[in-house]
Amino acid sequence: MSPARRVIICGGGAIGTAIAFFLSRRGAQPIVIERHEVAGSASGKSGGFLALDWCRGTALDRLARRSFALHAALAEELGNPWGxxxxxxxxxxxxxxxxxxxxxxxxxxxxxxxLTGRLGSPQTTALVEPHAYTTGMMRAAEAQGAALRAGTVASLVRSPAGAVAGVTLDSGEIVEGDAVVIAMGPWSILATRWLPLPAVYGYKGHSLIFDTGSAIPAEALFLEYRDSNGEVLTPELFARADGTAWICAISSTAPLPIDPGAVAPDDGAHGRLEAIGRSLSPALASAPILARQACFRPVTEDGRPLIGGVPGLPGAYVATGHSVWGMLNAPATGEAMSELILDGAAQQVDVAPFAPARLPAFDPKRLVS
Ligand SMILES: Cc1cc2nc3c(=O)[nH]c(=O)nc-3n(C[C@H](O)[C@H](O)[C@H](O)COP(=O)(O)OP(=O)(O)OC[C@H]3O[C@@H](n4cnc5c(N)ncnc54)[C@H](O)[C@@H]3O)c2cc1C
Structure with missing residues (x-):
């Protein structure tokens, strides 16, 4: 069988755009179909923190180390438009x-x-501005021949022989392809209506971006913070190259809306986060707030991402469930997926621990709507 060339990637987050980049670099023709906006969800609103060895001792270690190196190489190669x-x-x-x-x-x-210690050095920790990174990777993929389409993927198209032949959009339009990749972040669970995929859940997080100018050096902070009501929170604060500081601390189990454009903050979450941020640093005390954000990270039953072929359906793939390390692991996931699709096996990193077949397929009858 000849390798898939026209690959449909459902979802324009950090994972989908990285797959498009590495496929197009190899001469394939990926088509990213995005329902809302490229980088419009967690991939544009996350912290963008990267660590070489914080996954040591886990199945993610090799993927994370490879991806940390790829981030440095990509920034160098593409002129670092993402800080x-x-x-x-x-x-x-x-x-x-x-x-x-x-x-x-x-x-x-x-x-x-x-401060109780140094958790990482400039050799082991780094940062990207995630919205600029994700849109920058999409632009770089397009410059190599990838295409971006607006649309909501609604189902899978199969040939009379049962092979993957493309996707149907909710407009009814069919987009033909030799292979299809589900990279819809937490919305990948909706694809269980068309494919036998394990469950993917969404965990909500809030963040703020402060305009701090040059007040904070190239440093990141992970804190344990006891709020006045006794609750212990774990704020993270990252100083970005563009003179802003990103902070998060407030998560919730609020339900995932079906429409990625409908994600809204929980009542009071941003006010509480603002108070924490302003108390932690004089640089934030009176700094203007540039963005108030909420987003959902994709999580699987066992905490490991899904990277690989859909069991029993050649030509169908999934790449999601990266939880708190989706920005870090996007490049190595994109590289591995391009190798799986074009060569039949991942070369740089063994993705067997992330095979979707390790988990039972989710029953789509359990979806609320
Ligand atoms: C508060 C917070 C902070 C984080 N900080 C970090 C960090 O510092 N470092 C790190 O490595 N990771 C971090 N993460 C995790 C990281 O953001 C995620 O793992 C990553 O963004 C997931 O990328 P994705 O492409 O899988 O999903 P998403 O970014 O959710 O992208 C999925 C895309 O699919 C689209 N889509 C959905 N349904 C359809 C459809 N039917 N048809 C077409 N398109 C569709 C959506 O519109 C969306 O654009 C953080 C997450 C959160 C929530």
């Missing part, structure tokens, strides 16, 4: 009650923040 930068990363703790007192560990931090 890739190396960082020093610290861990520590703070309390809401005394965030304004005590002796801080770094000049840009409030005195009540205590």
């Amino acid at each position: 890739y930068r190396r960082l020093t990363t610290y861990g520590g703790y703070a309390r809401a009650d005394d965030a304004a007192r005590g002796t801080g560990g770094r000049p840009w931090l409030s005195a009540g923040v205590t």
